[in-house]
Amino acid sequence: MPKKKDPAPGQLTFESLLDEASRHPGKLIKLPFDPRSFGGELLAILSHGLYTNPFDCIREYCQNSIDANCSEITLKITGNSVFVHDDGDGMSLEQLVQARLFGVSPKRISQFVGFRGIGIYSGFDLCQRLRITTTSRGDTKGYTMIFEFAAMKSKLAQDRKSSDTASKTPLMELLSENTSFGVTTTTYPADAHFTTVELQSIEDFHIDYLSDRNAMRRYLLQSLPIDFDKAFEHRDEINSALRESIPGYHAVTVTLQSDGLPDETVTKEAILGLRSPIFRAIRTDKGTRVAFLWACLNQSRGKIDKDNKAPNSIEDPSDSAGLVYKIKGFTIGGRQKLRGMFARKPQLYIWYTGEVYVLDDNVVPNAERNDFETNQAKTQLEIALLRQMEELETHAEDIQAKGVADERVDRYVAELENIENAISSVGHVDPFTTYSRLSEILVDLNRQKQKASPGPKDVAAKLVARVKRLQTELRKESENPTPADKKRTTSTKQRGAAKGVKPGSTEKDIPLKTIAQILTESNWDMDSPCRGLVDIIEPSVREVLTPGSSIYRQFVNDFEARILAQTEGDSE
Amino acid sequence: MPFEDTASKAAIRQLYDLPEIARLCERLNRSLAYFGLTGPEIRDLIDWKEYLCAATSVESPGRTKEAKSRAEDLMGQLAANAMFQKIPNFELLRADVERVLLDGVDSHGTAPQMNDGAPAQTMKLSYDLVNLDFVSGICYRNTTGNPTRLDAIRRLFDRQAGHGFILLITVTVRDNLGEEPDTYLQQLGARYPHVLNNPAYQHALECGDGEREYKLKPVISTLIQEYAETRQFAVECRPPIFYVGHGKARMLHFVFLCEPSGTGLRAFSEQQAQDLLGQPLLRVEEGHFTIDPTWVARGVDLASPPLGFLSDSAKEKF
Numbered sequence: 011m012p013k014k015k016d017p018a019p020g021q022l023t024f025e026s027l028l029d030e031a032s033r034h035p036g037k038l039i040k041l042p043f044d045p046r047s048f049g050g051e052l053l054a055i056l057s058h059g060l061y062t063n064p065f066d067c068i069r070e071y072c073q074n075s076i077d078a079n080c081s082e083i084t085l086k087i088t089g090n091s092v093f094v095h096d097d098g099d100g101m102s103l104e105q106l107v108q109a110r111l112f113g114v115s116p117k118r119i120s121q122f123v124g125f126r127g128i129g130i131y132s133g134f135d136l137c138q139r140l141r142i143t144t145t146s147r148g149d150t151k152g153y154t155m156i157f158e159f160a161a162m163k164s165k166l167a168q169d170r171k172s173s174d175t176a177s178k179t180p181l182m183e184l185l186s187e188n189t190s191f192g193v194t195t196t197t198y199p200a201d202a203h204f205t206t207v208e209l210q211s212i213e214d215f216h217i218d219y220l221s222d223r224n225a226m227r228r229y230l231l232q233s234l235p236i237d238f239d240k241a242f243e244h245r246d247e248i249n250s251a252l253r254e255s256i257p258g259y260h261a262v263t264v265t266l267q268s269d270g271l272p273d274e275t276v277t278k279e280a281i282l283g284l285r286s287p288i289f290r291a292i293r294t295d296k297g298t299r300v301a302f303l304w305a306c307l308n309q310s311r312g313k314i315d316k317d318n319k320a321p322n323s324i325e326d327p328s329d330s331a332g333l334v335y336k337i338k339g340f341t342i343g344g345r346q347k348l349r350g351m352f353a354r355k356p357q358l359y360i361w362y363t364g365e366v367y368v369l370d371d372n373v374v375p376n377a378e379r380n381d382f383e384t385n386q387a388k389t390q391l392e393i394a395l396l397r398q399m400e401e402l403e404t405h406a407e408d409i410q411a412k413g414v415a416d417e418r419v420d421r422y423v424a425e426l427e428n429i430e431n432a433i434s435s436v437g438h439v440d441p442f443t444t445y446s447r448l449s450e451i452l453v454d455l456n457r458q459k460q461k462a463s464p465g466p467k468d469v470a471a472k473l474v475a476r477v478k479r480l481q482t483e484l485r486k487e488s489e490n491p492t493p494a495d496k497k498r499t500t501s502t503k504q505r506g507a508a509k510g511v512k513p514g515s516t517e518k519d520i521p522l523k524t525i526a527q528i529l530t531e532s533n534w535d536m537d538s539p540c541r542g543l544v545d546i547i548e549p550s551v552r553e554v555l556t557p558g559s560s561i562y563r564q565f566v567n568d569f570e571a572r573i574l575a576q577t578e579g580d581s582e
Numbered sequence: 583m584p585f586e587d588t589a590s591k592a593a594i595r596q597l598y599d600l601p602e603i604a605r606l607c608e609r610l611n612r613s614l615a616y617f618g619l620t621g622p623e624i625r626d627l628i629d630w631k632e633y634l635c636a637a638t639s640v641e642s643p644g645r646t647k648e649a650k651s652r653a654e655d656l657m658g659q660l661a662a663n664a665m666f667q668k669i670p671n672f673e674l675l676r677a678d679v680e681r682v683l684l685d686g687v688d689s690h691g692t693a694p695q696m697n698d699g700a701p702a703q704t705m706k707l708s709y710d711l712v713n714l715d716f717v718s719g720i721c722y723r724n725t726t727g728n729p730t731r732l733d734a735i736r737r738l739f740d741r742q743a744g745h746g747f748i749l750l751i752t753v754t755v756r757d758n759l760g761e762e763p764d765t766y767l768q769q770l771g772a773r774y775p776h777v778l779n780n781p782a783y784q785h786a787l788e789c790g791d792g793e794r795e796y797k798l799k800p801v802i803s804t805l806i807q808e809y810a811e812t813r814q815f816a817v818e819c820r821p822p823i824f825y826v827g828h829g830k831a832r833m834l835h836f837v838f839l840c841e842p843s844g845t846g847l848r849a850f851s852e853q854q855a856q857d858l859l860g861q862p863l864l865r866v867e868e869g870h871f872t873i874d875p876t877w878v879a880r881g882v883d884l885a886s887p888p889l890g891f892l893s894d895s896a897k898e899k900f
Binding site for chain 2: 084086088089090091093095139141143154156194195196198202204206208210267269270271272273
């Protein structure tokens with residue numbers, strides 16, 4: 011039978027408590043705790059299973075680096091150690107000693123997210139020994155603190171085998187006996203400041219897991235406020251807006267180092283061909299700012315995809331299409347999560363890339379970090395965000411309509427040239443068909459003029475005048491036809507050249523669009539059933555109407571006009 | 583502690599080695615890949631980092647439990663310093679450097695980063711700068727009687743086959759070779775009789791154990807030349823430097839410029855045995871260089887051809 015330990019001096023015994031309570035029946039007595047009240051097992055309980063994968067543990071140390079105002083973090087994997095080095099403020103000896111304490115961090119939780127209460131002991135489960143080296147500005151000494159986790163774990167394992175409560179190692183004793191500090195042999199320049207955390211003797215299995223560069227890169231991009239690549243043209247503008255609007259925001263770069271592999275700097279990769287960023291503060295009806303978003307629309311009308319890929323990029327830009335929630339550097343959920351907020355034209359959602367930084371502390375991520383916990387704050391955020399997303403959607407629609415209008419005006423320039431050439435040649439126009447077509451063009455031009463960009467708008471105005479003139483000519487021609495020999499002065503060659511047709515070819519040789527092309531160019535949502543239908547209709551039309559025939563040409567032009575009218579109707 | 587710096591050691595790194603490194607960098611028109619014994623303070627890497635694109639540092643992990651724990655701390659400090667100094671593509675191998683060169687991998691099975699991807703035994707390396715800054719002598723026989731360090735240097739030339747590099751070797755004059763350097767010098771004289779009249783040769787033979795640097799200077803330079811030439815490297819050896827290091831350790835520092843000859847049989851360096859013997863011994867004290875008095879007595883000065891390569895900044899320190 012293990013010997014019962016004597017109570018420490020000043021410690022209240024069960025007997026004295028009972029005596030006190032007996033002397034004052036009915037009175038509740040404060041029940042004091044002493045340092046022996048907390049078994050060392052508490053550390054194991056707090057840290058065990060805290061992280062579902064080793065990246066989470068590394069992230070905790072990175073977060074602490076960010077909280078220390080660093081701009082660069084180096085993650086080095088060498089042998090069985092992982093180093094997290096930052097160029098943050100570093101720690102004085104006093105701060106280093108403070109850092110080993112539990113749950114007494116002076117950090118404001120709303121502003122800082124590292125070391126979630128368990129502090130420096132985050133790596134207790136992952137490694138056998140933790141070593142911190144640090145120096146701060148104005149101090150040429152470096153300090154090091156070492157935690158012998160292996161010895162602590164071994165002691166706790168021994169304790170578990172014993173059934174005697176009194177022989178369990180108190181937490182304070184466990185920590186005191188296995189924590190040491192010293193001054194480094196290296197002296198540093200007075201302006202040097204950094205902290206290096208080394209997690210030593212990690213199991214091979216975990217080292218292999220952490221050594222997966224692609225997985226590590228994606229994890230970090232998902233979990234930390236990583237800076238944009240310097241090649242991203244809107245980097246400074248977005249960073250500056252985020253710094254201004256998001257308390258405590260600052261972006262960092264992370265360099266990955268592993269033995270035998272070249273260094274890699276992790277940044278949010280540059281996406282080329284984006285319009286200037288849009289910034290919006292998201293406010294509730296009461297005017298409370300609950301989030302802040304930035305979004306960039308693709309310069310070309312279409313989704314963000316490989317065409318936006320910057321040289322030297324590793325990731326596919328389409329992975330960055332859409333907007334994503336961020337909360338204190340963490341990504342919450344994926345980019346598809348907000349797609350539903352583009353209710354009218356969800357296909358326009360992936361024309362954007364951007365982030366929504368949640369500022370309301372009452373909006374709390376769930377444990378899986380794929381959504382927020384359901385509460386009133388979340389609902390208010392979503393309602394407020396929806397309004398801004400509708401605005402983004404409308405903006406994209408305007409850009410789409412403008413682009414379509416500009417293209418249409420361009421096309422009419424060419425078509426009118428063809429009609430003019432045809433009119434000036436005998437036998438090339440059917441006055442009625444041509445007049446009708448001109449009427450259609452006129453109607454459409456007047457419509458596109460409203461939507462087109464300034465340049466094409468002017469062109470459209472001029473085209474309207476040209477169409478009217480041509481219609482007048484056709485009317486006159488039908489009333490008073492010109493002798494055929496006068497018209498034949500224009501050679502076929504000249505006509506061909508005017509149309510942009512190769513010498514020797516005819517108008518019939520100009521390829522007509524397919525139904526699929528027309529739909530795609532109009533940004534029709536070509537989902538699977540739609541594509542299947544087109545695949546049936548297309549050959550049927552070709553079979554019945556014979557490609558190259560005037561009726562086929564007429565069908566294609568009519569179909570295109572109807573689709574465009576429908577698309578515009580949608581956006582209006 | 584063996585890795586503490588001295589003014590003499592710093593002067594050698596900055597005024598003697600650095601200009602060679604800069605010249606090689608300029609000649610190759612690119613930064614250099616480093617392999618060597620940096621020590622936890624990585625002073626060599628700090629001094630040379632502007633010329634480096636990659637660095638592989640080797641540190642012994644220790645054998646006893648206590649030594650292992652101490653080594654882990656040193657390596658932690660080493661890696662922290664490398665990250666603080668932003669040494670590019672820095673790699674830390676855990677093993678005795680001899681084992682890395684002989685086996686091709688460290689105790690974790692990690693190969694030096696500048697390898698050709700071949701299996702460890704046949705792996706070739708392509709480092710531009712190899713700094714073997716030993717804290718003991720060139721030759722300590724292991725328990726089986728093999729001089730592991732010399733085996734490793736031979737293997738280094740095998741592994742670097744076809745890739746020119748600067749080899750820096752620093753050793754203490756202590757070893758367990760006993761009388762072997764004298765025998766070596768005598769046999770050298772027998773093979774190359776023209777060295778017998780060289781006053782440096784005679785002096786090396788005559789001096790006692792308290793002046794062992796005079797013996798080891800010709801032994802090491804001719805030995806390394808031999809190793810290199812039979813592995814198709816022509817070698818140019820700079821005048822060796824003697825200095826007193828930390829803890830009054832008597833040290834010798836060598837710089838070998840190794841160029842692959844492209845031949846299949848062996849290379850022949852321009853420097854002959856008598857050239858190596860005749861090279862002046864330099865001394866550094868408190869950061870100031872001097873020519874060893876015995877050479878000064880023989881009329882060697884800064885204008886002498888073997889010292890023509892010295893940079894102006896180095897000459898100013900004479």
